[in-house]
Amino acid sequence: MSILEVKDLKKSFGKTEVLKGVSFELNEGEVLSIIGSSGSGKTTILRCINQLETADSGYISVDGVVFFDGNQHKENAAEKRKRQLLVGLVFQEFHLFPQYNVLDNVTLAAKLLAKERADYKENKKEIFADIESKAKEILAKVGLSEKLGNYPCELSGGQKQRVSIARALMLEPKILFFDEPTSALDPELTGEILKVIKSLAEDKVTMVIVTHEMSFAKAVSSKVIFMDNGVIEEAGTPEEVFDNPKSERTKAFISKFDD
Amino acid sequence: MVVVSEVFKSLFEGFGVSLEIFALTLLFAIPLGLVISFGSMSKFKPLKYFVKFIVWIIRGTPLMLQLIIIFYGPGLLATWAANSGSANPAILWMSSWQVMDRFLAVIVSFVINYACYFSEIFRGGIEGIPKGQYEAGQVLGMTKTQTFFKVVLMQVVKRIIPPMSNEIITLVKDTSLARVISVYELIWAGQTFIKSSGILWPLLATGIFYLAFNGILTIVFGKIEKKLDYYKN
Numbered sequence A: 001m002s003i004l005e006v007k008d009l010k011k012s013f014g015k016t017e018v019l020k021g022v023s024f025e026l027n028e029g030e031v032l033s034i035i036g037s038s039g040s041g042k043t044t045i046l047r048c049i050n051q052l053e054t055a056d057s058g059y060i061s062v063d064g065v066v067f068f069d070g071n072q073h074k075e076n077a078a079e080k081r082k083r084q085l086l087v088g089l090v091f092q093e094f095h096l097f098p099q100y101n102v103l104d105n106v107t108l109a110a111k112l113l114a115k116e117r118a119d120y121k122e123n124k125k126e127i128f129a130d131i132e133s134k135a136k137e138i139l140a141k142v143g144l145s146e147k148l149g150n151y152p153c154e155l156s157g158g159q160k161q162r163v164s165i166a167r168a169l170m171l172e173p174k175i176l177f178f179d180e181p182t183s184a185l186d187p188e189l190t191g192e193i194l195k196v197i198k199s200l201a202e203d204k205v206t207m208v209i210v211t212h213e214m215s216f217a218k219a220v221s222s223k224v225i226f227m228d229n230g231v232i233e234e235a236g237t238p239e240e241v242f243d244n245p246k247s248e249r250t251k252a253f254i255s256k257f258d259d
Numbered sequence B: 001m002v003v004v005s006e007v008f009k010s011l012f013e014g015f016g017v018s019l020e021i022f023a024l025t026l027l028f029a030i031p032l033g034l035v036i037s038f039g040s041m042s043k044f045k046p047l048k049y050f051v052k053f054i055v056w057i058i059r060g061t062p063l064m065l066q067l068i069i070i071f072y073g074p075g076l077l078a079t080w081a082a083n084s085g086s087a088n089p090a091i092l093w094m095s096s097w098q099v100m101d102r103f104l105a106v107i108v109s110f111v112i113n114y115a116c117y118f119s120e121i122f123r124g125g126i127e128g129i130p131k132g133q134y135e136a137g138q139v140l141g142m143t144k145t146q147t148f149f150k151v152v153l154m155q156v157v158k159r160i161i162p163p164m165s166n167e168i169i170t171l172v173k174d175t176s177l178a179r180v181i182s183v184y185e186l187i188w189a190g191q192t193f194i195k196s197s198g199i200l201w202p203l204l205a206t207g208i209f210y211l212a213f214n215g216i217l218t219i220v221f222g223k224i225e226k227k228l229d230y231y232k233n
């Protein structure tokens, strides 16, 4: 049963048609990699699913919940927010909150969300303690137990990105999206991020990863999509797309990374 | 012979009025500046350009001129309305306007003037926050209000403290402009001794008050800046 359904998604910015009808599905526990040259529309797909952009037409559902069905509904902020919690997004540029330390970056959203619980007033202490211990667990998993009290400006790029992954994991999204999570990092720091994502894949976290790390995509993915100029030029298993690409464009793109 | 203590008693009195102008201006100009900044960032274009136009006029003309217009303006309009002999109810009502209270005129013109300056600082501070901060808040399921108060506001405050402290220090010195429409304040207090006793030093001594007060403000703002220095935006 697919946890993510995207059908005939179209999106234009002004006169530029950025997505020209994109369809794909993903099952729970699978990892999808989206590859393709810059400007092909990869980020726009993630932004449409994560409600940062509204598509022009098409259909998106996550875990059976309709996110978008082409109709221009009157935006209901509460419902939009409820849907938002089903998905998580890790940005290329991290977007950590500079005024909070690592632990607070990870717990902030969960603590604000807890305010809506019926037992918030009586059990605030226990609730916050639970949130903090869960955050510490996640931060330990991404190797940041030593940095709980540090501020983002005191961290390396790789550490920042691990905080932002922890921050997204904290809310237990059904699907976690990554937009080129290593592209803003020095080459020697990409490894630590890829390692974290690999371990998430082993834990069967459903993920969609936009990446230029071809060997990583090949190793970690259950499915690969090659985007070209707003359309899916080729889709399949990593073996199909990387080892036996059918399309000339896919071949040409992948051969650029053969070294 | 004037006694030194007498001089300082007058100077403190004048300084009290200057402080009052200072405090009332801050009290009203900060919230009004925030409202104006929202207006100048409005998605509703006519409002945005109207607000920008007003801010342009206020920031482009001397505060002294604005002070004079606000003080004399209503009285002049009333005279004109009375002489026009019109039966138009609006004009009749205008003819009943009185010359504005001097102190009130000072507060009104200072508040408008400083609100416009502050609004530009606020706008710069708010617009300077990267879009990614709002998007991160949204993606983490925060409401717009939560994102503003828990994520954005602190960063805005940090950004605007240095330009705000500059403006506020300028305001301390600008209070002396009230003298132009004969509101008794520190400068006037010092100046009276030239005529009455033929001595200049009381006027020069007013400088000590401005310096001391601005010195305190500089220290306070420095402390705040330092306190927010634990992180970088």
Ligand SMILES: Nc1ncnc2c1ncn2[C@@H]1O[C@H](COP(=O)(O)OP(=O)(O)O)[C@@H](O)[C@H]1O
Residues within 6 Å of the ligand: A013, A016, A018, A036, A037, A038, A039, A040, A041, A042, A043, A044, A045
């Ligand atoms: N907000 C926007 N306004 C206008 N054009 C945009 C906007 N966002 C993206 N684009 C354009 O859409 C195209 C695809 O962008 P994007 O989805 O970011 O591609 P990718 O992530 O594959 O590099 C690019 O040509 C880009 O300039």
Ligand SMILES: [Mg+2]
Residues within 6 Å of the ligand: A042, A043, A044, A179, A180
């Ligand atoms: Mg992109």
